[in-house]
Amino acid sequence: MTPSIQPRTYDTPKPRRVAFLGLGVMGYPMAGHLARAGHQVTVYNRTHARAEAWREEFNAQAEGGHPAHTPREAVQEADIIFSCVGNDNDLRSVVLGPEGAFAGMRAGAIFVDHTTASAAVARELYDAARERGLQFLDAPVSGGQAGAQGGQLTVMCGGDAAAFEQVRPVALAFARAVTHVGESGAGQLAKMVNQVCVAGVLQGLSEALAFGMRAGLDMPQVLEVIGQGAAQSWQMDHRGPTMLQGQFDFGFAVDWMRKDLGLVLDEARRNGARMPVTALVDQFYADVQESGGARWDTSSLITRLLPPQPS
Structure with a gap:
């Protein structure tokens, strides 16, 4: 069984009382x-x-921390509250209402949301926090499960700079980079940019590998060669070999990517951005879902381009 976190050293600031919602x-x-x-x-x-x-x-390590039965209970003594849940409605469910986090937070406490959600819900909760004398940062992450386990996530934060400066040294416990990218909602928008890039790279990589395989090339050798040139990417280095082997039972699930691309396309309809390739790749992921790959890694796009494997 893979350990939940991997060993690392910590440059720890003064210990803080924190809460984490969503495990x-x-x-x-x-x-x-x-x-x-x-x-x-x-x-x-x-x-x-x-x-x-x-x-x-x-x-x-938890120094007296305990599991709480409600978000409100969890946050009562916390200086900083972190959350990582599924979507906009999940986020609202842990933040709002009589048992939500905002009902239990003391004045000045900071809520940091790591859910990949919409920019609209980030702005909504930022405004709701301000009305209560609280602070809210939207702070989606990139790096996937492996990055979370290794404490090597990249965090994109939107919201007030003063709140960000308080959070950053604490968040570096699980991240290698924590960056303030703008006002409320900007963190979610930056994550959308990230997902557009990932989806496009994976479709291009899928087509390239399928082409090379049909051409009869020694594709592990080809990956090694082109990985030293302009085509190199994280996806090529970390997913290219497993794509060639037909291994997809790990990583960032197709279901999750479709949720994220749905957020992108919704935002594009609002801001007028043209996203023809992203919309097409989203439909390709729908094909993978329909073929039984909803929980496969996003690199499973290549399965659309290769002949079925004999059972």
């Missing part, structure tokens, strides 16, 4: 890095057993 494949290791960096961490998860499992694993 999925990303949130679980992110919260773990915060605990191992010396912060007092209180966690909440919709499935409480998951929170209990986290507490058991990180008991020695």
